[in-house]
Amino acid sequence: MMNAARSKKPVLMVHDGGVDDYLSTALLLTMEHLQVLGIVVTPADCYIEPAVGATRKLLDLMGRSDLTVAESTVRGLNPFPRLFRRDTFTVDHLPILNQADAPQTPLAAETGQAFMARVLHEAPEQVTILCTGPLSTIAAALELNPSVEYKIRKIVWMGGALNVPGNVDKVTEGGQDGSAEWNSFWDPAATARIWQTDIPLTICPLDITNNVPVTSAFVRAIARSRQFPLSDFAGQCYALVTHQDYFFWDVLTTAYLGRPDLFELKDWETAVIPTGPSQGRTVVQPGGRKVRALHKVDTEKFYEYILEQWRR
């Protein structure tokens, strides 16, 4: 048993409290070949108190109150729209997450960035970081302890837009040209900081997520498994977002850790625009920073995979 536990690859997750982020957490924790070292929440696409609460309750639901949740205190330059962020309150109040009086999963006393720096420092081997929100908490952890850069095996990040437009709205975000993706735009300096490191980056940009929508048919397919608590939870979460154009952003990124065989990857040389109307844009630039991008996915097999993983 001990050896089996040791052979599991260590992963630290940092999410930012969107509907997609809880479902990514729920998917990650079904992967038996990985050892999850903790979940950090960045106060970006959420309100942080309900985001931390919902995360702790979800870990309880999955029988993983042995893990610790940590609250990052970083701040982004460009706040997410309130309309996106308010879903956090709904998820935190879902009946399936509120069957007990209080969450059992502990909340770290230290900040999320300090927790991340410490967990990386103490890890006996290199750790993969799964990041389904802005890169700011990782940048802050590197600021606290620059040496932990070499404890990061790679960062698997939902973010960026390479050869497609971004998803920052030109109208609501006045002065922007719409070329940036939100996780990058929230804190362009943090994206640029991570681009300066030697850490291998595998990104899941809008180029691929644009092809993997959350469809009504998919939500109805989950409903047919609703006797399973996790399927029920996922179905309720997706029901919240079917009124808008919603894609498997974070969940697709997370699925790569479980089923890399479903993906085709492509390497790019890139740069990050740190300021101005394109701030946060990840642009293809020959001679620039190498990143590996998820390029194509077998969409039907991806849908089948997550339906199966959540059937528990």
Ligand SMILES: [Ca+2]
């Ligand atoms: Ca997210």
